[in-house]
Structures are given as structure tokens and as C-alpha cells.
Amino acid sequence: MNASRKQYVLRFCRFCIVLVMLLICAGNITNSVLLKYGFRDTQQLEHYDETFSLIGMMNGTAPKPYVYRSTLAKIAKRVADDIEPSVQQKLFRSIRKYDSLRNAYFSGVPDARWTPGVAIAYHLMYLAIVLATIFIVLIVYRLARMHGYRFGAALGFTAAFSFIYPLTFQQGGYFYDFAEMLGVFGAMYFLLKRRMVVCTLFVALASFNKETFFLVPVALFFLHDRSIALRPRIGWLALQLACCLIGRQCIMSGYAHNAGGFVEVHILDNLRFWIKPGSYFSFYNLVAKGVFTPSLQNPLLSLPLFVFFREAWKSASPRYRRYFLAAFLPLLPLYACFGFGDEVRGLSLAFPAILLLALGAAPRFSSIFEPAPDLREALPAAKDTQPAAVKLPAAFDIESASHSRAQT
Numbered sequence: 001m002n003a004s005r006k007q008y009v010l011r012f013c014r015f016c017i018v019l020v021m022l023l024i025c026a027g028n029i030t031n032s033v034l035l036k037y038g039f040r041d042t043q044q045l046e047h048y049d050e051t052f053s054l055i056g057m058m059n060g061t062a063p064k065p066y067v068y069r070s071t072l073a074k075i076a077k078r079v080a081d082d083i084e085p086s087v088q089q090k091l092f093r094s095i096r097k098y099d100s101l102r103n104a105y106f107s108g109v110p111d112a113r114w115t116p117g118v119a120i121a122y123h124l125m126y127l128a129i130v131l132a133t134i135f136i137v138l139i140v141y142r143l144a145r146m147h148g149y150r151f152g153a154a155l156g157f158t159a160a161f162s163f164i165y166p167l168t169f170q171q172g173g174y175f176y177d178f179a180e181m182l183g184v185f186g187a188m189y190f191l192l193k194r195r196m197v198v199c200t201l202f203v204a205l206a207s208f209n210k211e212t213f214f215l216v217p218v219a220l221f222f223l224h225d226r227s228i229a230l231r232p233r234i235g236w237l238a239l240q241l242a243c244c245l246i247g248r249q250c251i252m253s254g255y256a257h258n259a260g261g262f263v264e265v266h267i268l269d270n271l272r273f274w275i276k277p278g279s280y281f282s283f284y285n286l287v288a289k290g291v292f293t294p295s296l297q298n299p300l301l302s303l304p305l306f307v308f309f310r311e312a313w314k315s316a317s318p319r320y321r322r323y324f325l326a327a328f329l330p331l332l333p334l335y336a337c338f339g340f341g342d343e344v345r346g347l348s349l350a351f352p353a354i355l356l357l358a359l360g361a362a363p364r365f366s367s368i369f370e371p372a373p374d375l376r377e378a379l380p381a382a383k384d385t386q387p388a389a390v391k392l393p394a395a396f397d398i399e400s401a402s403h404s405r406a407q408t
Contacts, residue, residue, distance in 0.1 A: 025162035026133040032166035033173040034105045042108035063260030069176040080120040092116035132178040171343035188352040203240045207247030214244035219327035312361035324353040
């Protein structure tokens with residue numbers, strides 16, 4: 001095999017590995033969340049249409065503020081309703097033959113409401129969630145490659161993201177969370193690529209998914225490189241804010257008679273939760289039923305995360321620090337007042353900024369948590385001498401050539 005053909009084979013192998021990894025990571029994330037929360041269909045049967053189940057969201061009868069996030073659900077219902085009745089029945093028979101997705105994730109839907117249109121809309125929503133998650137994971141992988149990670153290290157970082165991200169859904173999860181994450185990650189990624197038209201398109205589309213998305217362009221303003229003049233930065237910010245205001249007006253109009261309020265205030269409940277000592281030692285069975293994983297505030301996770309991100313902050317570039325502060329600080333009062341317990345998904349608009357900090361520290365993961373050689377020598381020697389372990393290459397080693405690149 002000549003060198004050229006070998007390169008083509010290796011490229012195809014890398015493509016296959018990345019594709020399989022994306023599917024595995026997306027499956028782990030969506031399965032972890034949907035197995036526990038589904039589409040929030042386990043609601044009271046009386047006035048079922050007026051609950052925040054997916055059916056209530058699709059019909060626009062869900063209570064406020066949930067109904068403001070119903071655009072994607074309404075699109076799925078519209079597409080399902082526009083299918084020819086004969087094709088609907090054929091698809092419905094195929095769905096009812098096994099009903100595997102419903103049995104796994106949508107079992108709370110009453111049988112009387114599992115109609116052809118509803119069943120197809122549910123499957124379309126599930127497909128949309130899976131595709132959104134795949135593209136989120138792909139962006140994470142591409143960001144790692146942009147920051148000089150080698151092929152294997154980028155895959156390892158992507159896998160680590162897919163393990164940690166589901167733990168942010170400890171108290172709840174909704175279908176619109178995945179579209180929101182895709183919007184904010186896509187906008188951040190294309191800003192770093194300096195493709196502002198695509199970045200603005202992500203902002204405009206995602207603004208129809210959630211009414212607080214206007215905070216994203218405000219934070220992105222601080223992520224611009226210093227080489228970009230202030231006038232175009234302000235211009236793009238103004239355009240993106242205008243798109244967000246238009247989207248916000250569209251998704252919040254027409255629901256004056258829906259039950260509920262503009263927001264749900266949980267500040268007292270949150271205060272009681274955070275002053276309760278037991279809240280810091282809780283375990284949840286989110287990743288798999290019967291496998292209880294620690295909550296993020298549990299010392300098993302919070303202490304390593306604190307040590308890691310302290311080092312990440314020290315080594316982060318100024319623009320990444322500015323971006324993190326601009327994305328995170330405005331969310332803190334919103335999270336304290338309108339969040340619920342340790343539902344860290346309420347801070348999702350800051351997740352891309354947190355990821356950028358993590359990208360800078362992940363190559364030093366071993367050096368952060370493993371004692372330095374001089375410290376190990378100072379430790380007392382073990383009584384039983386064991387053969388030295390075979391030293392494997394560090395998973396997050398970066399090519400020496402990548403160190404010469406300027407940080408993106």
C-alpha cells in the first residue's frame with residue numbers, strides 16, 4: 001500500500017471512529033436524561049392538556065413559563081399533522097408494532113392520547129433531541145481539535161464531556177434543553193471561527209427556543225479577539241440582540257390566558273435546600289437505574305472540580321476569563337431565584353465558557369491530580385515493593401507542534 005492510499009485509509013478510519021464515538025456519547029447523554037424524565041408526561045390525567053407535558057407544549061396549552069419554550073414541539077406537531085392520513089396510519093402501525101420508544105421514555109402518555117399524530121410527533125421530537133446532542137458532541141470534539149488536541153486526546157475529552165453533562169440534570173430535564181445547548185455551543189464555536197453570519201443565525205434560531213437566550217450574545221461580545229475593532233463587535237451584538245428580541249416577542253405572545261405566571265420563584269426553596277447539610281451528600285440514579293451517582297455538590301465531585309477549575313482559571317487566556325464572567329455572573333441571581341435546588345442545567349448558557357476553561361487545563365490533568373516527582377520521593381516507601389507499572393502515554397498529551405500554535 002503506497003503512502004497516499006494509506007492516508008486515505010487512515011482518514012476513513014478516523015471518520016468511522018469519530019462517528020461511532022459521537023453516537024455513543026449522544027446515546028449516553030440522551031438515555032441518561034430521558035430514562036428518568038422522558039418528555040415530562042407523567043402528569044395528572046385531569047386537565048392533561050394544561051400540564052407541561054409534551055402534549056400540552058405541542059398544543060400551546062401548557063402553563064407559563066413552559067409554554068414559552070414550545071416552539072420546537074409545535075413544529076413537530078405541525079409536521080406530523082401535515083402527513084397524509086394514509087401515511088400517518090402506516091407509520092402509526094409501524095410504531096405500535098413495538099412501541100419501544102414509548103415503553104422506554106413516553107410510558108406516561110395516556111393510551112387515549114396516543115394517536116397517530118401524537119405518536120409521530122413524539123418520535124420526531126426524539127429524533128430532534130438525538131440529532132441536537134450529536135451536533136453538540138461534534139462541536140465539543142471540534143473545539144478540542146481547534147485547541148491543539150491530538151486525535152485520541154480529543155476523543156477522550158469528548159467522552160469525558162458526555163459523562164459529566166448528564167449530571168447537570170439532577171432535578172429535572174426538558175426537551176428544549178438540548179436545542180438550547182446546541183444554539184449556545186454553535187454560536188460560540190462559529191464566533192471562534194470568525195464566521196459571524198453563521199453565529200448570528202444560531203443566535204436567531206435559538207432565540208425562538210427560550211426567552212432568556214438574549215444573554216448569549218451579551219456574553220459572546222466579550223469573547224471576540226482584541227484584533228477585531230470595537231465598531232463591528234457592537235454591530236454584531238446589536239444585530240443579535242435584535243434577533244433575540246424578535247424571537248422573544250414571537251414566542252411569548254398569545255398566551256395571556258394560559259395558567260401560571262411569567263416566572264416561577266423558588267428562592268426560599270433553594271435557600272432551604274442549600275442550608276440543609278444532607279444536600280451536599282446526596283446521590284441520584286440519573287446515569288442508570290439502580291446506579292446511584294453523586295450530585296455535583298457532593299465532595300466526591302465538587303472537590304476535584306474545584307481543584308481542576310482553579311488550575312484552569314490560572315492558565316486561561318484573558319478573553320476566556322472575560323467570557324466566563326460575562327456568561328456566568330448574570331445567571332447566578334436567576335439561578336438563585338428561579339432555579340430549583342441543584343438543577344445545574346439552569347446555568348447551561350455558561351456551559352460553553354466552562355468548557356473553554358476546561359480545554360486549557362485538561363492536557364495537565366495528570367499533573368494536577370498526581371503528586372509531583374519531588375513530592376512522591378518525599379513520601380515514605382511502601383513496605384511491599386511491587387514491579388514498576390508500565391508507563392502509558394498520557395491521554396491528554398498534545399503534539400509538541402501544537403504548542404507553537406497561538407491559542408484560538
